[in-house]
Each structure stands twice: as C-alpha cells, then as structure tokens.
Amino acid sequence: MSSAPEVRSSARPTRAIVALGANLADRLGMLRAAREELARHPALALVASSSVYETDPVGPPDQPRYLNAAVAVETRLSPRELLDELLAVEARLGRTRGAERWTARTIDLDLVLFGELVASDGDLSVPHPRFRERAFVLLPAAEIAPDMRDPVTGERLESLLRACPGRSDAVRVGPLETP
Ligand code: A4P
Numbered sequence: 001m002s003s004a005p006e007v008r009s010s011a012r013p014t015r016a017i018v019a020l021g022a023n024l025a026d027r028l029g030m031l032r033a034a035r036e037e038l039a040r041h042p043a044l045a046l047v048a049s050s051s052v053y054e055t056d057p058v059g060p061p062d063q064p065r066y067l068n069a070a071v072a073v074e075t076r077l078s079p080r081e082l083l084d085e086l087l088a089v090e091a092r093l094g095r096t097r098g099a100e101r102w103t104a105r106t107i108d109l110d111l112v113l114f115g116e117l118v119a120s121d122g123d124l125s126v127p128h129p130r131f132r133e134r135a136f137v138l139l140p141a142a143e144i145a146p147d148m149r150d151p152v153t154g155e156r157l158e159s160l161l162r163a164c165p166g167r168s169d170a171v172r173v174g175p176l177e178t179p
C-alpha cells in the first residue's frame with residue numbers, strides 16, 4: 001500500500017534559495033527592502049544573505065545594469081505558497097509587470113531551489129528553469145550555499161558557477177544586510 005507524501009507541516013523545514021534582482025530606481029534600497037520583508041516574514045527563517053553584485057543585463061540590451069543577490073530561507077510553506085509570498089513582496093515594493101519578459105524591473109524575486117524538489121505545477125517551476133546558465137544567480141547563490149545541489153543535474157552550486165560563462169563580468173559591491 002502506498003501512502004501520500006503529505007507530511008510537510010510536521011516535517012523539517014525546507015531550505016530554499018531566493019534570487020533577488022533590480023535594475024531600476026534605488027536598486028540597493030530595493031534589494032535591502034526585499035530582504036527585510038523576507039526576514040520579517042513569520043513563515044520564513046532567513047538563514048543566509050549573499051553579497052550584492054553588479055551584473056550586465058541578460059535579455060534586451062538597452063536596459064541598465066542590475067544589482068543581484070541571493071538569500072537562503074527555511075520554511076514549512078509549500079513551494080507554491082513561498083512563490084506567492086515572493087510575488088506579494090514584489091507587489092508591495094511596487095513591481096509592475098509588462099507583457100515582455102526579461103525587461104527592466106524595480107525588484108525580481110525568483111525561487112531558484114526548494115530543497116531537492118523538482119516540480120512543475122501550473123506556472124511554478126523549481127528549480128528555476130534557467131538558473132544554471134545565469135552567473136547573476138549562481139554567483140550569489142554559490143556564495144551562501146556552495147554545497148547545495150541542483151536536484152536535476154546533481155551538480156553543486158559551486159561547480160555550476162565554475163562552468164558558467166559571464167561570472168567574471170560581475171562586480172561585488174557590498175553586503176546585502178542593511179548596515
Ligand atoms: N514562476 C514560475 N516558476 C518560478 C520560479 N521558480 N521563481 C513564474 C519565480 N517565478 C516563477 O516571472 C514570470 C512568472 O514566472 C511569474 O509570474 C511566476 O509565477 P516574472 O518575474 O514576471 O518574469 P521574469 O523575471 O522576467 O521572467 P523570468 O523567467 O523569471 O526571467 P529570469 O530568467 O529571472 O530573467 N540580467 C541580470 N544581470 N540580472 C537579472 O536579475 N533578470 C532577468 C529576468 C533578465 N536579465 C537579468 C536579470
């Protein structure tokens with residue numbers, strides 16, 4: 001007899017990696033405000049924050065440079081609930097969405113990894129489908145969780161970063177924590 005794996009509420013919390021990006025307005029202020037919102041959230045424990053990196057835009061070329069960072073959180077939320085919280089933080093910080101993807105934004109929060117879960121459910125995909133080729137995600141994520149593994153390839157974040165083009169274009173600009 002098989003039993004349904006509906007154990008999340010009593011199970012240990014899951015560690016998730018959230019990538020932060022901003023390339024409009026007060027970029028550092030936006031990243032820090034997003035981190036503060038996650039740190040204050042009652043269903044999340046913020047366990048690590050990366051440095052902030054300035055990165056070349058991927059996508060339409062006529063947009064400002066980005067600041068990117070990553071945080072690790074532990075949570076008993078489901079991945080869907082966590083993504084909904086990330087979208088709510090984006091909305092509170094004034095993010096509006098146009099029809100075109102990869103365009104300039106005040107704040108972008110992406111769910112990169114949710115433990116070792118591999119899931120595609122409606123509009124939610126974890127791991128984030130494009131994170132392996134993105135130095136702007138891998139650089140801060142590998143800084144705070146070098147040994148965490150991509151459940152699809154089995155690779156550690158640190159080795160994904162080493163194989164990723166563009167990693168040397170990023171410039172570390174300082175800590176994500178508000179001093
Ligand atoms: N969605 C599904 N799965 C996820 C997930 N794991 N994490 C849905 C986050 N969102 C997920 O996202 C579109 C929809 O994807 C959301 O409604 C959510 O329900 P979006 O944030 O509106 O669109 P986006 O961010 O433009 O698209 P996407 O696919 O997240 O793009 P990327 O790949 O994140 O690219 N260059 C630099 N240097 N730094 C950046 O941060 N960011 C992007 C965005 C492009 N170029 C960049 C950067």
Ligand code: MG
Pocket residue numbers: 108109110
């Ligand atoms: Mg996004």
